[in-house]
Amino acid sequence: MIYLGIIEDEPLMLQSIKESFALIPNVKVTLEAESMEECQEELTDDLPLNMLFLDINLPGLSGLHGIHFLKERRPDLDIIMLTNKDDSDHIFKALCAGAVSYISKKKASPRVLQDALFTVSRGGSYMSPGIARKVIGHFARPNGARKAKLTPRQMQIVELLVDGLSYKMIADELKIGVETVRDHIKKIYKSLEVNSKAQVIRKRMDGEI
Incomplete structure (x- = not known):
C-alpha cells in the first residue's frame, strides 16, 4: 500500500x-499540507506515510530545506520534488538532500504523476525529460579527477544504484542480504567521502569512480 503525502x-x-x-x-492520501510548517504539525509518529510529493518553492520554509526535516523524521520516505525551477543548482541540491525524483509542474499530468509514483x-527514480537532459548535460562534462578505487563487488553495487535499484532490489540481484548491501554502501560512502546515494551516482557519472 502506498501512503501518499502532498505538500x-x-x-x-x-x-x-x-x-x-x-x-x-x-494509493491512499494520508497527508495534505500547504507549507512545511503545516506539515510539521500534521506529521505525527503514527501517521502512515511512505511517499511524498513536495513542492520545492513553498512559502516560509522551502521544500528544498524541508527535505532535511522530512528525512530526519522519516529516513525511508521517498520524496518526489515538484518544481517550476529546473536549473541545475536546485536539481542537484534536492537530489543530494535525499529526493529521489524531480518533476516539472509544467509536465505534471495525471499520467506523469502516476508513472513517477509507481516508478x-x-x-527506481523518475525525472521529467527536460530535467533529465540537464542532469545528463551536467554529468557529460569533461572531468580529469582521480578515480576512486572500489572493490569489484562495490562497483557492482554502484552500477545498480545508477540503474535506480533499491537496496532490496540490489540484494535480490546479487543474491546477498540487505544488511550486507548496507555494509557495502557504508564502505563505499567512506571510500568516496560522500554521505548520500545521489552523491555516489554523481561521482560515477562524472567518471570519478
Whole structure:
C-alpha cells in the first residue's frame, strides 16, 4: 500500500494530484499540507506515510530545506520534488538532500504523476525529460579527477544504484542480504567521502569512480 503525502501551496495543483490517485485502490492520501510548517504539525509518529510529493518553492520554509526535516523524521520516505525551477543548482541540491525524483509542474499530468509514483515505489527514480537532459548535460562534462578505487563487488553495487535499484532490489540481484548491501554502501560512502546515494551516482557519472 502506498501512503501518499502532498505538500503543495497551489490549491489547483494539490487538487490535481489528489484526483490523479483518487480511483487507484492501492494509493491512499494520508497527508495534505500547504507549507512545511503545516506539515510539521500534521506529521505525527503514527501517521502512515511512505511517499511524498513536495513542492520545492513553498512559502516560509522551502521544500528544498524541508527535505532535511522530512528525512530526519522519516529516513525511508521517498520524496518526489515538484518544481517550476529546473536549473541545475536546485536539481542537484534536492537530489543530494535525499529526493529521489524531480518533476516539472509544467509536465505534471495525471499520467506523469502516476508513472513517477509507481516508478519510485518499485525502487527506481523518475525525472521529467527536460530535467533529465540537464542532469545528463551536467554529468557529460569533461572531468580529469582521480578515480576512486572500489572493490569489484562495490562497483557492482554502484552500477545498480545508477540503474535506480533499491537496496532490496540490489540484494535480490546479487543474491546477498540487505544488511550486507548496507555494509557495502557504508564502505563505499567512506571510500568516496560522500554521505548520500545521489552523491555516489554523481561521482560515477562524472567518471570519478
